[in-house]
Amino acid sequence: xxxxxxxxxxxxxxxxxxxxxxxxxxxxxxxxxxxxxxxxxxxxxxxxxxxxxxxxxxxxxxxxxxxxxxxxxxxxxxxxxxxxxxxxxxxxxxxxxxxxxxxxxxxxxxxxxxxxxxxxxxxxxxxxxxxxxxxxxxxxx
Amino acid sequence: xxxxxxxxxxxxxxxxxxxxxxxxxxxxxxxxxxxxxxxxxxxxxxxxxxxxxxxxxxxxxxxxxxxxxxxxxxxxxxxxxxxxxxxxxxxxxxxxxxxxxxxxxxxxxxxxxxxxxxxxxxxxxxxxxxxxxxxxxxxxxxxxxxxxxxxxxxxxxxxxxxxxxxxxxxxxxxxxxxxxxxxxxxxxxxxxxxxxxxxxxxxxxxxxxxxxxxxxxxxxxxxxxxxxxxxxxxxxxxxxxxxxxxxxxxxxxxxxxxxxxxxxxxxxxxxxxxxxxxxxxxxxxxxxxxxxxxxxxxxxx
Numbered sequence: 001x002x003x004x005x006x007x008x009x010x011x012x013x014x015x016x017x018x019x020x021x022x023x024x025x026x027x028x029x030x031x032x033x034x035x036x037x038x039x040x041x042x043x044x045x046x047x048x049x050x051x052x053x054x055x056x057x058x059x060x061x062x063x064x065x066x067x068x069x070x071x072x073x074x075x076x077x078x079x080x081x082x083x084x085x086x087x088x089x090x091x092x093x094x095x096x097x098x099x100x101x102x103x104x105x106x107x108x109x110x111x112x113x114x115x116x117x118x119x120x121x122x123x124x125x126x127x128x129x130x131x132x133x134x135x136x137x138x139x140x141x
Numbered sequence: 142x143x144x145x146x147x148x149x150x151x152x153x154x155x156x157x158x159x160x161x162x163x164x165x166x167x168x169x170x171x172x173x174x175x176x177x178x179x180x181x182x183x184x185x186x187x188x189x190x191x192x193x194x195x196x197x198x199x200x201x202x203x204x205x206x207x208x209x210x211x212x213x214x215x216x217x218x219x220x221x222x223x224x225x226x227x228x229x230x231x232x233x234x235x236x237x238x239x240x241x242x243x244x245x246x247x248x249x250x251x252x253x254x255x256x257x258x259x260x261x262x263x264x265x266x267x268x269x270x271x272x273x274x275x276x277x278x279x280x281x282x283x284x285x286x287x288x289x290x291x292x293x294x295x296x297x298x299x300x301x302x303x304x305x306x307x308x309x310x311x312x313x314x315x316x317x318x319x320x321x322x323x324x325x326x327x328x329x330x331x332x333x334x335x336x337x338x339x340x341x342x343x344x345x346x347x348x349x350x351x352x353x354x355x356x357x358x359x360x361x362x363x364x365x366x367x368x369x370x371x372x373x374x375x376x377x378x379x380x381x382x383x384x385x386x387x388x389x390x391x392x393x394x395x396x397x398x399x400x401x402x403x404x405x406x407x408x409x410x411x412x413x414x415x416x417x418x419x420x421x422x423x424x425x426x427x428x429x430x431x432x433x434x435x436x437x438x439x440x441x442x
Contacts, residue, residue: 006337006338008334008337008338008414008415008416009414009416010412010414011361011411011412011413011414012361012412013357013358013361013362014337014338014357014358015358040320041317041320041321044313044316044317044319044320045313045317047338048309048312048313048316048338048339049316049338049339050174050316050319050338050339050340050341051316051317051319051320052172052173052174052319052341053341054320119406123404
């Protein structure tokens with residue numbers, strides 16, 4: 001079962017920190033469909049966190065379709081976060097190369113390029129995770 | 142439908158010629174856990190005492206679940222729990238005698254909760270209260286306040302002189318009750334790091350006034366640290382509220398309460414922690430708070 005923690009030094013809202021930890025565990029495979037999340041009371045008892053924060057995080061995960069709450073039994077992982085295939089990543093990487101060349105040609109150094117990329121990314125849409133059903137993905141395979 | 146557990150409107154309290162609290166308007170939603178932060182003498186205890194009816198307002202209005210606090214109404218008293226800073230316990234009573242006293246003095250009493258909590262905290266039932274450590278006494282007073290099943294629980298600096306381990310256990314018991322039944326909590330504390338975890342709302346009292354009363358999530362979202370050119374400070378101050386500013390040469394660091402999205406490329410925008418936000422407001426002196434108020438009025442005119 002996942003063990004949550006809160007970073008007091010972070011400017012990220014506490015409920016979002018919990019949401020991100022579940023997503024992180026999904027990406028790394030520590031959490032898989034069918035796994036149960038601790039009950040709100042268990043989370044409160046382990047890290048002395050505000051229960052409303054935990055409720056909110058679970059509601060958010062439910063809204064995103066990542067977990068399902070079954071009344072009386074608890075909250076369960078329903079979907080997993082998509083990890084793009086290696087081939088897909090290679091295609092994306094290849095498409096970056098011409099863009100990088102033109103950036104260097106304009107006289108930008110790698111630091112400026114990184115800054116430009118991060119800035120653009122931050123102003124692009126907020127995090128929209130790609131989700132897929134475990135069942136349907138197996139069919140595709 | 143009533144949504145506030147505690148509501149104040151232009152509330153003020155004056156002792157003689159000295160104001161302890163001024164123009165305090167705020168709302169605490171039912172079911173929330175609200176942290177009350179302020180420097181010593183900022184009016185935290187005054188606000189809590191007004192909420193339980195130990196003090197009467199000089200001006201303004203305060204209501205708890207829609208009622209005016211009254212120390213003579215048994216119905217009102219049954220709805221609130223209050224643990225004062227001094228943790229008033231009968232030092233010569235045994236712990237179990239304190240429980241019997243609580244059971245007989247209160248309209249509602251959850252003895253199972255009291256017994257299980259005290260067992261969890263490993264507090265010896267047969268020990269005189271006065272022989273317990275400061276942290277244990279704090280825990281006993283919290284357990285007594287929880288056992289009377291208040292709808293609103295007010296805690297005045299519950300962590301003072303409590304060691305970190307006892308503090309953690311204390312918070313767990315408190316928040317587990319919040320998770321299982323409807324209870325609103327207002328607690329004053331200097332431990333801002335703890336508040337970040339255990340509270341969902343924050344009130345900052347500074348310069349005798351409420352500087353901030355909001356949910357923590359919006360506070361974190363609305364406050365940013367801006368780093369950029371000193372010549373651009375005026376433009377920022379027209380669109381946003383600058384809480385704290387420091388300048389070095391041509392560069393300025395501004396902690397601002399944003400009113401819109403900042404996409405000016407000459408300013409680097411960074412997230413700030415709750416502690417940084419609280420410290421910035423606490424640093425506001427009486428003078429600058431007044432200056433800000435004046436500016437606000439000018440803007441309105």
